[in-house]
Amino acid sequence: MAQERILTVDDDQGLLQLLKMRLTAMGFDVTACASGEAAIDVAKREVFDLAITDLRLPDRDGLAVLEELLLIHPSLPVLLLTAHGSIPNAVEAMQKGAYGYLTKPFDDKELKIVIEKALAQQRMSREIERLRSLVKELYGLENVVARSPAMQVLLQQVAHVADTDATACISGETGTGKEVIARVIHCNSRRGRGPFVAVNCGAIPESLFESELFGHVKGAFTGAHYAKRGLLQSADGGTLFLDEIGEMPLALQVKLLRALQEHEVVEVGAERPTKIDVRIITSTNRDLEQAVRAGTFREDLYYRIQVVPLVVPPLRERRDDIPPLAQHFLKQIAGRMHKNIRGFLPEAMQQLMLHHWPGNVRELENAIEKAVVLSTQDMITADLLPAGSQPAEDQVKPLTEAREDFEREYLKEVLQLAGGNISRAAQIAGRYRADLYKLLRKHGLHPGDAKEEKDAPPV
Numbered sequence: 001m002a003q004e005r006i007l008t009v010d011d012d013q014g015l016l017q018l019l020k021m022r023l024t025a026m027g028f029d030v031t032a033c034a035s036g037e038a039a040i041d042v043a044k045r046e047v048f049d050l051a052i053t054d055l056r057l058p059d060r061d062g063l064a065v066l067e068e069l070l071l072i073h074p075s076l077p078v079l080l081l082t083a084h085g086s087i088p089n090a091v092e093a094m095q096k097g098a099y100g101y102l103t104k105p106f107d108d109k110e111l112k113i114v115i116e117k118a119l120a121q122q123r124m125s126r127e128i129e130r131l132r133s134l135v136k137e138l139y140g141l142e143n144v145v146a147r148s149p150a151m152q153v154l155l156q157q158v159a160h161v162a163d164t165d166a167t168a169c170i171s172g173e174t175g176t177g178k179e180v181i182a183r184v185i186h187c188n189s190r191r192g193r194g195p196f197v198a199v200n201c202g203a204i205p206e207s208l209f210e211s212e213l214f215g216h217v218k219g220a221f222t223g224a225h226y227a228k229r230g231l232l233q234s235a236d237g238g239t240l241f242l243d244e245i246g247e248m249p250l251a252l253q254v255k256l257l258r259a260l261q262e263h264e265v266v267e268v269g270a271e272r273p274t275k276i277d278v279r280i281i282t283s284t285n286r287d288l289e290q291a292v293r294a295g296t297f298r299e300d301l302y303y304r305i306q307v308v309p310l311v312v313p314p315l316r317e318r319r320d321d322i323p324p325l326a327q328h329f330l331k332q333i334a335g336r337m338h339k340n341i342r343g344f345l346p347e348a349m350q351q352l353m354l355h356h357w358p359g360n361v362r363e364l365e366n367a368i369e370k371a372v373v374l375s376t377q378d379m380i381t382a383d384l385l386p387a388g389s390q391p392a393e394d395q396v397k398p399l400t401e402a403r404e405d406f407e408r409e410y411l412k413e414v415l416q417l418a419g420g421n422i423s424r425a426a427q428i429a430g431r432y433r434a435d436l437y438k439l440l441r442k443h444g445l446h447p448g449d450a451k452e453e454k455d456a457p458p459v
C-alpha cells in the first residue's frame with residue numbers, strides 16, 4: 001500500500017516539527033504547514049488521507065480552515081488539536097464536520113490510536129465508494145447494450161420509472177435481461193445507494209417462504225432460536241426484486257399486498273408491524289393474467305404490482321442488438337480468459353444473426369463463452385458457434401410473400417446476367433418484353449441498376 005499522506009497545520013513551530021517527526025516515525029508521509037493559508041493552498045493542489053490542524057491559528061480561525069478543507073475534499077477526515085479548556089470550540093468543530101479532536105498535550109499512543117481509526121474509516125469509505133462506482137458502471141444505463149429501437153424505447157421507460165418510486169413489473173422470456181433492467185432501475189433511482197436484494201420466488205420452499213420474506217421473532221416456531229430479519233427488511237431503503245413473482249404461494253400474496261399498501265411488515269410471531277421503506281420490482285416469465293384467471297394469482301396483487309408494466313422483447317425480435325451484444329460479451333469474456341480475440345468473421349456474425357435464440361441474451365452469452373474457450377485464432381469463426389437453429393414459426397413467411405421475394409431476387413439475377421439489356425433478359429426468362437417490364441415495375445427494379453453495377457469498376 002502506498003504511504004498515507006497527512007497534512008499538519010500549527011503555528012507553533014516546535015510542536016509542528018515534533019508532530020512531523022512522530023508521524024514520520026509511524027510511517028506516514030507528512031506535509032507540515034505553519035499557517036492556515038499555506039495549508040489550504042497545498043490542499044488545493046494535493047490529495048491527503050488525513051489533516052491535523054490546530055484550532056487556534058494566527059492568520060485564521062481553525063474552524064474556518066476546517067470548513068475550507070472540507071469544501072475542497074468533503075470526505076477528508078480532519079483532526080483538531082485543542083488547548084486544554086477549549087472544549088466548547090471542539091464541540092462546534094465536530095458539528096462542522098471534524099473527525100475528532102485531541103487535547104494538548106497528548107502522547108504518542110493517543111495520537112496513534114486516533115489517527116489509525118480515522119484512516120481505517122477513510123479506507124473503508126473509499127472502498128465502499130469504489131464498489132459503488134463499480135456497480136454503477138456495470139448497471140449504468142450506458143452499459144446496457146440497447147441498439148434496437150425496441151430496447152431504446154424500453155430504456156426510456158426505465159429512465160422514467162427510475163425517477164419514481166412506483167412498483168414496476170418486468171415481463172419477458174427467459175434470459176432476456178429482466179434482472180439487468182431491475183438493477184438499472186435501482187441503480188439509477190434515488191435508492192441507488194441503498195441495498196438491492198434479489199430473490200427468486202420459485203427457489204424458496206413454500207414452508208420457509210413467509211419467514212424468509214417477512215422475518216421472524218425469536219421463538220416464533222420450533223427451531224426459531226434467534227430472531228431473523230426478512231428479505232423485505234434487508235432491502236429497507238433500497239429495492240427488493242421479486243423474481244418469478246408468479247411462483248409465490250397464494251397465502252403469502254395477501255401478506256405481500258398488505259406490506260406494499262401499508263409500507264410495513266409483520267414478522268412471523270410478532271405482535272406489531274414494523275415500518276419499511278422498500279421499492280418492489282417484480283418479474284415474471286409467465287402470463288400473470290392467465291394465472292389470475294386460473295385463480296393461482298390474486299387479482300388485487302396483480303393490479304398492485306402492474307403499476308408500471310415493462311416488457312423486455314425476446315432477442316429474435318431485436319436482431320439489431322445481436323452484433324453489439326456479441327461484441328460486448330466477447331470483450332468481457334476474452335478479457336476474463338486472457339485471450340486475444342479481436343472479433344467475429346463475417347460468416348460467424350451472420351450465423352449469430354440467423355440463429356433463433358430461444359434462450360435469448362443468456363444463450364448468446366453462453367454461446368460466445370463456448371466459442372472463446374474453443375477459439376485458437378484471433379477471430380471467432382462460424383464453426384465455433386451454434387448452427388442456425390430450426391426457424392421458428394414466426395420466421396416462415398406465407399407462401400405469397402415468399403414467392404414475391406423469390407421473384408424479385410430472380411429478376412435481379414436475370415438483369416445482372418443480361419447486363420441490363422431488356423430484350424436479352426426477356427429471352428433468358430422466357431417472357432415477352434412487355435411482361436418483363438411489368439414485373440420489374442412491380443418490384444421497383446430498373447434495368448439501369450444492373451447496367452451500372454456491371455459497368456462499375458472493380459473495387
Ligand SMILES: Nc1ncnc2c1ncn2[C@@H]1O[C@H](COP(=O)(O)OP(=O)(O)OP(=O)(O)O)[C@@H](O)[C@H]1O
Pocket residue numbers: 143144145146172173174175176177178179180181243285328361362365
Ligand atoms: N441488454 C443487455 N446488455 C448486456 N448484457 C445483458 C443485456 N441483457 C441481458 N444481459 C446479460 O444476459 C444474462 C441474462 O440476463 P438476466 O439474468 O437479466 O435475464 P432474465 O430475464 O432475468 O433471465 P431469467 O428469466 O432466466 O431469470 C445476464 O448475464 C446479463 O448480464
Ligand SMILES: [Mg+2]
Pocket residue numbers: 178179243
Ligand atoms: Mg432473472
